[in-house]
Amino acid sequence: MVDDHDERETLLLRGSLDMCVLAILDREPLHTYSVVERLREEGFETGYGTVYPLVTRLRRAGLLDQRVEAGSGPARHVLSLTPAGRDGLRRWSAQWRRSVARVSTVLEATPDRGRRRVR
Numbered sequence: 001m002v003d004d005h006d007e008r009e010t011l012l013l014r015g016s017l018d019m020c021v022l023a024i025l026d027r028e029p030l031h032t033y034s035v036v037e038r039l040r041e042e043g044f045e046t047g048y049g050t051v052y053p054l055v056t057r058l059r060r061a062g063l064l065d066q067r068v069e070a071g072s073g074p075a076r077h078v079l080s081l082t083p084a085g086r087d088g089l090r091r092w093s094a095q096w097r098r099s100v101a102r103v104s105t106v107l108e109a110t111p112d113r114g115r116r117r118v119r
Helices: 005-027 032-041 048-060 083-108
Strands: 064-069 076-081
Touching: 005 032, 005 048, 005 076, 005 083, 032 048, 032 076, 048 064, 076 083
Parallel strands: none
Antiparallel strands: 064 076
């Protein structure tokens, strides 16, 4: 059997990263660099080359708002959720929970729990 753990993890990440970025920004407005750092703190092995285009796509879809914040250095583009972003996060989270529940049901099914084993 070929060990495709990394490929499988990449596919799972690709399917959930948008939702995770929205969830992080639901906690507090951040610039993209900080979003990547938070993802890494949560155990996601992702980089700026993945998150920057994702954030751009979410912003163009109307899910994120971006404001320029001046400081002592270069201006920072701070991201926050729009009302549509909060609604999208709520819907995606519910969908995610339903999907996880279905997969868990299948994974936890055993013959001794009344399930018929197909031969």
